[in-house]
Amino acid sequence: MKHALLVARHEFIQTITQPAFYISIMIFFGALLLGATLPRFIEESLRKTTDISIVDLSGGHFEGMEQALTRQSAHRDLAEINYFVRENLKPEFEQAPPALYEKSGRMLSEDDISAFRLKGRDAYLQDAMAYVVDDAISPSAPHQRFSIHDRTTEFQKGSGDASAKATQLLNAQSESAPDKRVIIFIPEEFNLAAPQRAPVSIWSLETLGPDFAAGLRNDIDDFIAYESARQKGELETINRFEAAYGDVRFHALDQEFDDEGLREIEFIPWLVEKMPVGLLLLVVILVTTQSVMLLTNTIEEKSNRIVEVMLSSMSPQQFMMGKLLGPMMITIFVGLIMSLGSTAAMMIFTAATGPDTTQAAAALSTQGGNEILSDVVEPLLSGLLPKIPGAFLYFVLAYLTFAGIFLAIGALCTELRQVQSVAAPLNLTLFGLGGLSVIAALAPEENLAHILSWIPLTSPFVMIGRLGSDVALWEYVGTVILQCAVIYLLLRTSGRVFKQAALRSGGLPSLRELRHMMAGRH
Amino acid sequence: MDLAVKLSGISKSFREKRAVKSLDMEIRPGEVYGFLGPNGAGKTTSIRILMGILEQDSGIREVLGERDITRVRQRIGYLPEERGLYQNMTAPALIAYFGTLKGMDGAYAKKRAKTLLERFGLDDAMSKKIKSFSKGMAQKVQVLATIIHDPDLVVLDEPFSGLDPVNQAVLEDLIGELKRNGKTVIFSTHVMQHAERQCDRLHILANGETQFMGNLKAARKLLPTQLELMCETPPDEAFLKSHGAVLLGEEESGLRYGIDVNGMKVNDILRASIDAGITIDDVSVHRPTLHEVFIHLVKQAEEAQQ
Numbered sequence: 001m002k003h004a005l006l007v008a009r010h011e012f013i014q015t016i017t018q019p020a021f022y023i024s025i026m027i028f029f030g031a032l033l034l035g036a037t038l039p040r041f042i043e044e045s046l047r048k049t050t051d052i053s054i055v056d057l058s059g060g061h062f063e064g065m066e067q068a069l070t071r072q073s074a075h076r077d078l079a080e081i082n083y084f085v086r087e088n089l090k091p092e093f094e095q096a097p098p099a100l101y102e103k104s105g106r107m108l109s110e111d112d113i114s115a116f117r118l119k120g121r122d123a124y125l126q127d128a129m130a131y132v133v134d135d136a137i138s139p140s141a142p143h144q145r146f147s148i149h150d151r152t153t154e155f156q157k158g159s160g161d162a163s164a165k166a167t168q169l170l171n172a173q174s175e176s177a178p179d180k181r182v183i184i185f186i187p188e189e190f191n192l193a194a195p196q197r198a199p200v201s202i203w204s205l206e207t208l209g210p211d212f213a214a215g216l217r218n219d220i221d222d223f224i225a226y227e228s229a230r231q232k233g234e235l236e237t238i239n240r241f242e243a244a245y246g247d248v249r250f251h252a253l254d255q256e257f258d259d260e261g262l263r264e265i266e267f268i269p270w271l272v273e274k275m276p277v278g279l280l281l282l283v284v285i286l287v288t289t290q291s292v293m294l295l296t297n298t299i300e301e302k303s304n305r306i307v308e309v310m311l312s313s314m315s316p317q318q319f320m321m322g323k324l325l326g327p328m329m330i331t332i333f334v335g336l337i338m339s340l341g342s343t344a345a346m347m348i349f350t351a352a353t354g355p356d357t358t359q360a361a362a363a364l365s366t367q368g369g370n371e372i373l374s375d376v377v378e379p380l381l382s383g384l385l386p387k388i389p390g391a392f393l394y395f396v397l398a399y400l401t402f403a404g405i406f407l408a409i410g411a412l413c414t415e416l417r418q419v420q421s422v423a424a425p426l427n428l429t430l431f432g433l434g435g436l437s438v439i440a441a442l443a444p445e446e447n448l449a450h451i452l453s454w455i456p457l458t459s460p461f462v463m464i465g466r467l468g469s470d471v472a473l474w475e476y477v478g479t480v481i482l483q484c485a486v487i488y489l490l491l492r493t494s495g496r497v498f499k500q501a502a503l504r505s506g507g508l509p510s511l512r513e514l515r516h517m518m519a520g521r522h
Numbered sequence: 523m524d525l526a527v528k529l530s531g532i533s534k535s536f537r538e539k540r541a542v543k544s545l546d547m548e549i550r551p552g553e554v555y556g557f558l559g560p561n562g563a564g565k566t567t568s569i570r571i572l573m574g575i576l577e578q579d580s581g582i583r584e585v586l587g588e589r590d591i592t593r594v595r596q597r598i599g600y601l602p603e604e605r606g607l608y609q610n611m612t613a614p615a616l617i618a619y620f621g622t623l624k625g626m627d628g629a630y631a632k633k634r635a636k637t638l639l640e641r642f643g644l645d646d647a648m649s650k651k652i653k654s655f656s657k658g659m660a661q662k663v664q665v666l667a668t669i670i671h672d673p674d675l676v677v678l679d680e681p682f683s684g685l686d687p688v689n690q691a692v693l694e695d696l697i698g699e700l701k702r703n704g705k706t707v708i709f710s711t712h713v714m715q716h717a718e719r720q721c722d723r724l725h726i727l728a729n730g731e732t733q734f735m736g737n738l739k740a741a742r743k744l745l746p747t748q749l750e751l752m753c754e755t756p757p758d759e760a761f762l763k764s765h766g767a768v769l770l771g772e773e774e775s776g777l778r779y780g781i782d783v784n785g786m787k788v789n790d791i792l793r794a795s796i797d798a799g800i801t802i803d804d805v806s807v808h809r810p811t812l813h814e815v816f817i818h819l820v821k822q823a824e825e826a827q828q
Contacts, residue, residue, distance in 0.1 A: 003623065006619075006622055006623055007623075010619055014608065014610065014611070018610065301606070303606075305602060305604040305605055305606035306606040306607070306608065308570075308575065308602040308604070308606075309600065309602060309605075309606070309620065309667075310623070311575045312573045312574075312575055312595070312598070312600040312602070313595055313620070313623040313624060314595070314623065315592065503570070503575065503576075
């Protein structure tokens with residue numbers, strides 16, 4: 001075993017000290033980053049900016065208005081909270097009348113949003129079901145990227161009546177080339193305390209779409225409601241809301257926000273449920289790539305005759321075990337880097353750009369951040385962690401099954417060209433088996449999954465995919481025992497072939513020769 | 523005294539072809555043993571059997587007193603005929619790796635690898651990857667990887683092939699040093715001069731069968747010493763017949779005849795020549811070289827096979 005470990009260590013070090021190894025890892029992360037950011041980048045690039053000038057002749061309302069405009073995207077956040085509540089209070093929802101539950105995809109009305117903001121968390125929780133089935137937020141509520149400026153002074157410097165001054169201001173804005181130019185005009189006599197407030201008006205050079213105008217009106221209403229609540233002494237409630245919302249990063253509010261919000265919130269249970277299938281795919285890819293690497297390495301060592309030196313120091317079986325263990329160590333190493341790197345990247349990326357649902361969760365939580373752990377992180381960890389050892393075990397079984405076969409084939413070949421000609425069908429076969437296993441794993445209780453779980457070439461893959469479902473203990477134990485027995489026989493046969501073929505030259509052996517090799521009689 | 527290597531009745535076939543037939547070999551410790559033979563004679567197969575890389579179909583193999591080769595692998599150094607190296611490794615790392623495979627401690631193997639490289643003039647190439655080495659440098663590395671663990675038995679399959687004369691001399695010196703240190707060395711070669719200079723005993727193989735086994739002197743005795751006479755005029759028929767003289771060639775100065783000495787004294791032959799009235803211009807005694815013996819034996823084996 002010592003020799004096998006020495007060979008494995010050598011293979012491992014040789015691979016991970018190659019620049020190409022790190023280049024391939026970087027390419028993986030590069031592709032991951034590109035895949036994750038490119039659509040969002042394109043979306044951001046295509047999003048148009050609206051230049052909003054606030055002309056506050058009343059004085060002292062610019063900041064409040066600016067905040068209100070920014071808070072517009074809170075619609076989106078509220079929608080996410082809605083989903084969060086729905087997910088976390090699912091039992092309550094399931095007790096609700098079916099008709100209501102069916103309509104749960106509907107969103108909050110504007111009134112509900114205002115009510116929520118003023119009522120605060122407890123009231124919202126109480127009324128959560130009602131919010132869900134109430135009228136939806138307008139799906140066409142404007143999705144904005146605002147550039148907000150206080151242009152009161154510029155406005156005042158203009159000539160003519162208010163309309164003429166506004167036109168001048170709007171024309172001057174064209175320099176910065178915003179797609180939409182808007183002035184929110186707060187008149188001098190605007191007073192929140194007054195029973196009949198002078199109206200805040202919206203001016204624009206071109207006709208605003210109804211949705212956009214409605215959205216702005218809502219923002220202004222929000223501003224007024226917010227400021228009024230503040231003046232009425234409801235600051236405590238408002239502050240709680242603000243504390244929760246102050247740092248919330250908002251997604252753009254667009255027509256697809258319903259689905260997107262749902263996706264974000266449902267990601268965790270989805271991840272927990274589908275992760276075994278993801279692990280299955282990862283294992284298929286890793287087993288395939290490493291098996292092919294094993295093939296090419298073997299032929300390389302055969303062709304440069306290192307194999308003969310190795311066989312003068314150890315038995316062919318020891319050498320073969322070393323050759324098997326080395327790539328397995330590499331695979332585990334790569335798998336670890338990729339898994340940890342992907343998780344870290346996902347967390348960083350989500351924190352930087354995604355909807356901060358954890359903040360939203362905090363708003364609903366009496367214990368603040370601790371609740372996040374129990375609601376978000378714990379389900380993820382408790383769902384995934386128990387599957388890791390199982391996935392690792394089945395990965396090792398899958399790897400040993402296929403790598404043993406590939407290694408023996410590599411030993412039979414004498415030229416790289418022969419390897420290339422056999423590698424393609426072998427790869428296809430492996431991917432085919434992987435694909436079949438994925439199909440089976442997606443319906444883990446169906447007959448196909450049960451049958452494939454007991455076929456040695458698919459068993460490890462399918463069993464990884466079934467880790468998320470209710471598999472009887474006897475099935476786990478039975479498949480592992482069967483697979484171990486098959487691996488023992490496979491490696492024994494591969495060992496015989498490897499021993500006799502490692503120094504072989506010439507063409508591929510005939511079937512008769514191969515049969516004799518497998519029987520150890522060549 | 524225990525033998526370093528003892529092969530008895532070793533036979534090996536590949537498909538229908540018998541590569542080695544009833545090979546016997548006994549090598550004493552501290553001996554330098556030359557294994558000679560034409561291509562396809564079965565040298566490499568015999569060496570692989572000796573090393574335990576191949577298993578014989580029949581016969582007994584005993585190396586360093588053990589029939590189970592796995593027990594003595596760490597005491598053997600092996601340089602195969604077709605050699606390869608890990609191209610992306612540095613020389614010290616590679617030599618040390620082969621040392622660890624032979625049971626050496628990793629740190630000590632690295633230290634010894636560096637010492638050997640310095641001694642063999644490769645200290646400048648320590649940090650370079652082997653892929654940047656010349657063929658001669660790479661072969662030196664291979665040889666050093668063979669002996670890093672100070673083996674008792676060193677088996678070198680065609681060690682001189684591909685080496686320039688300078689490096690051949692370096693390798694000869696190394697073999698000499700191994701012998702002085704009491705190591706047993708077996709090497710196969712096509713170049714008879716190396717065998718003549720280095721070997722205590724020789725083993726000539728052809729068609730998988732032993733053609734000769736013994737020391738150089740015994741090998742030379744397989745062919746007769748020849749007396750060569752340069753005569754102005756042809757000797758008479760009676761002289762030619764009685765002494766078995768054969769015409770070797772016709773030159774400007776006369777005719778060159780060869781007479782096998784065959785245990786006769788050169789003096790007697792010369793006297794008989796003079797008595798026969800032969801005018802001798804030049805006389806030389808030609809002792810058979812190992813090369814001639816080798817060619818003779820191989821031809822003989824081929825004829826026997828036909």
